Amino acid sequence: MMNPACRLAGIPRGESCRLETGPPVAVFRTEDGEVYAIDDTCTHQDASLPDGWLEGREVEYPLHASKFDLRTGAVDAPPARLPVRTHQVLLEDGTVYVALSDAPPNLPPCVAARLAGGVA
Amino acid sequence: MRTVAVIGASLAGLSASRSLREQGYDGRLVIVGAETHRPYDRPPLSKEFLTGKVAEAELALEADGEDLAAEWVLGACAVGLETGERSVRLADGRAVRADGVVIATGAAARTLPGGDGPAGVHVLRTLDDARGLRDDLARGGRLVVIGGGFVGAEVASTAAVMGLDVTFVVAGPTPLAGPLGPDMAAAVSVLHADHGVRLLCGTGVRGLVGKGASPAVLPSGLRGAEATEVSGGAAGRGRVGAVVLDDGRSIPADIVVVGIGAVACTDWLEGSGVALDNGVRCGADGTTSVPGVVAVGDCAAWYDAASATHRRVEHWTGANERPAAAVAALLSGGTAPPAPPRPPYFWSDQYGVRIQFVGNAARADSVTVEDGSPADRSFLAVYRRAGEPVAVLGVDRTKLFTRRRKQLATSVARGATA
Numbered sequence: 001m002m003n004p005a006c007r008l009a010g011i012p013r014g015e016s017c018r019l020e021t022g023p024p025v026a027v028f029r030t031e032d033g034e035v036y037a038i039d040d041t042c043t044h045q046d047a048s049l050p051d052g053w054l055e056g057r058e059v060e061y062p063l064h065a066s067k068f069d070l071r072t073g074a075v076d077a078p079p080a081r082l083p084v085r086t087h088q089v090l091l092e093d094g095t096v097y098v099a100l101s102d103a104p105p106n107l108p109p110c111v112a113a114r115l116a117g118g119v120a
Numbered sequence: 121m122r123t124v125a126v127i128g129a130s131l132a133g134l135s136a137s138r139s140l141r142e143q144g145y146d147g148r149l150v151i152v153g154a155e156t157h158r159p160y161d162r163p164p165l166s167k168e169f170l171t172g173k174v175a176e177a178e179l180a181l182e183a184d185g186e187d188l189a190a191e192w193v194l195g196a197c198a199v200g201l202e203t204g205e206r207s208v209r210l211a212d213g214r215a216v217r218a219d220g221v222v223i224a225t226g227a228a229a230r231t232l233p234g235g236d237g238p239a240g241v242h243v244l245r246t247l248d249d250a251r252g253l254r255d256d257l258a259r260g261g262r263l264v265v266i267g268g269g270f271v272g273a274e275v276a277s278t279a280a281v282m283g284l285d286v287t288f289v290v291a292g293p294t295p296l297a298g299p300l301g302p303d304m305a306a307a308v309s310v311l312h313a314d315h316g317v318r319l320l321c322g323t324g325v326r327g328l329v330g331k332g333a334s335p336a337v338l339p340s341g342l343r344g345a346e347a348t349e350v351s352g353g354a355a356g357r358g359r360v361g362a363v364v365l366d367d368g369r370s371i372p373a374d375i376v377v378v379g380i381g382a383v384a385c386t387d388w389l390e391g392s393g394v395a396l397d398n399g400v401r402c403g404a405d406g407t408t409s410v411p412g413v414v415a416v417g418d419c420a421a422w423y424d425a426a427s428a429t430h431r432r433v434e435h436w437t438g439a440n441e442r443p444a445a446a447v448a449a450l451l452s453g454g455t456a457p458p459a460p461p462r463p464p465y466f467w468s469d470q471y472g473v474r475i476q477f478v479g480n481a482a483r484a485d486s487v488t489v490e491d492g493s494p495a496d497r498s499f500l501a502v503y504r505r506a507g508e509p510v511a512v513l514g515v516d517r518t519k520l521f522t523r524r525r526k527q528l529a530t531s532v533a534r535g536a537t538a
Contacts (some may be wrong), residue, residue, distance in 0.1 A: 047474075051518040053526055062518045063467045063476070065440050077138075078131070078181045078440070079161045110173045 002090055002097035008035070009094060016050035019098065023105055023115065025087055026050045027096055028070055030057055036070035037087035037098045043106040044080035082106040121219040121451065122147045125208050126190075127198045128224030129153025131161070131436065132417025134181055136222045136443035137188050143447055149190040150216050152208065154225070154385075156195040157247055158182060163436055165250040166274035167469055170257055171282055179247070198225065201392040203410045220450050222443070223389070223400055223408070223415035227382035227434060232266075238330045240360040241376045244271050253377065260284055261374030264363045266325055268295035270468055271379035276317050277470035286317045287371050289363065291324050299466070301481040304501050304513050307494035311471050314497070324366040328376065331361035384419040384432060397421060399432040405458030406446025414446040422461075426510075426532070427483060435466040462529045463511075473497060474518055478525045479511025487513075491520055500524065 006017045011029040019025040024040035026049055034057070040048050042061045049068065053060035058067045058076075066080035073083040085106060088099040107115065124140060126133045129151050137151055153159075160179040168174035193216070200209035201221065208216045229243035242253045257263070257279055265276045268290035276288040288295065295312070297305040312319045362370045384399040394408050395401040400415035402408055404423045408415055417439040421430040441462060448456040465478040481487075484503035492499035492515075500520050503511035509528055514521025 047518065051522055053522050062522050063474075065437055081180070081183045109175075109178060110168060
């Protein structure tokens, strides 16, 4: 199912918006104008990827040097070892729609425990 | 080049090994590690690992299925380097002959003079150290942390959040005064009091007192970061009971963590011909005084053009990023022009607050809070020298900090090519 996420005009190039889904999703618009949606949270530690360093189609996690490919979610370097989950994006009439993935998310252990109702 | 030996199997050694393969080296690769563990990540050792949120398996730095086609020699300590024939001697008598050598032996935690001290006294550097501290913290009680660096500040934070009674003893004016500069370090250090940690600054430690029948004071002779010789330091028996400060105060302690810095592991290079000066003295690309030998990570003092000095930068990010340049220099015989490294960067999580820093505070002549407020425990500060930014501090300002970090890296790169 395609969920309306935001207006395209609401995301400047090189910026992102966050969907308060569970877990949250980040929609990135690259400097070239492409739009991608991935899980908001790094797979290694509890930090929001939109706070990171967007370069081309890669976002560098804000704390350390792992970069995630916005197209595939693949990670290039430690300490993150798992890819971030990607979501399908559709642009229509200036609106960004996101189809949330059915795949299980790769959340860092502390976030996974919190979402499962464990100790934060 | 047919054989490259990487001496050190932590982040810098692993990163160098990866860089070798990525840059097309397909010869024999021997990775020597003093510890028995495969490469693991250290930052969680003072944080989530101690609370049990992160388990050992999650510390692994190698990806599942990753294969560097390397020969791993673990639990083996390098004790000598013959630069003539480029051979690394190991403690067990073996030798590894190599055409290229990457020195990545890191640094070891400094300890209080006079031995390991009584039970309950910890340093925190390795996984084995962290296991011991984790087990002790789980028993609860009164913790005294000695030393105002990252290890001390993070352990104090972690233990306080775990519910321990924590006293944090710092020789300097405030924790992290070196890396952050005194003003901003003071602004950050209020976090400790916010969370019920007693912060005692400006005092050294005279010694440790054992519980029960132990000697009255086991001299440590520690004043600030300056450890001095002590007489009769055989501290070994019994469990710690208190820390005695320079002013005579005695702070009861069930657990003590000593976080007084680290010393580059370069003893094994003495007399080898590799120039040493508080670490392996390197060019701006990790090249040493000996051709075919480069050094990376915490043991390496790379030349820093901005401050015109050789600096050891003991940060995770440098250990991860810089080996690529050193490997390029090694494989090209030093002819590859070095790319300017990104400015030194670190982060620290304390009490759920994210502290990030980039640049070199020591170069600044002014520092200004430009966003948020220290009173709110959330702010961004810019350090300048003659008006030009040389460092940025972010406290729970991740997004803004990332932008400023990018700007600083861009201006450094531009400055290097201008």
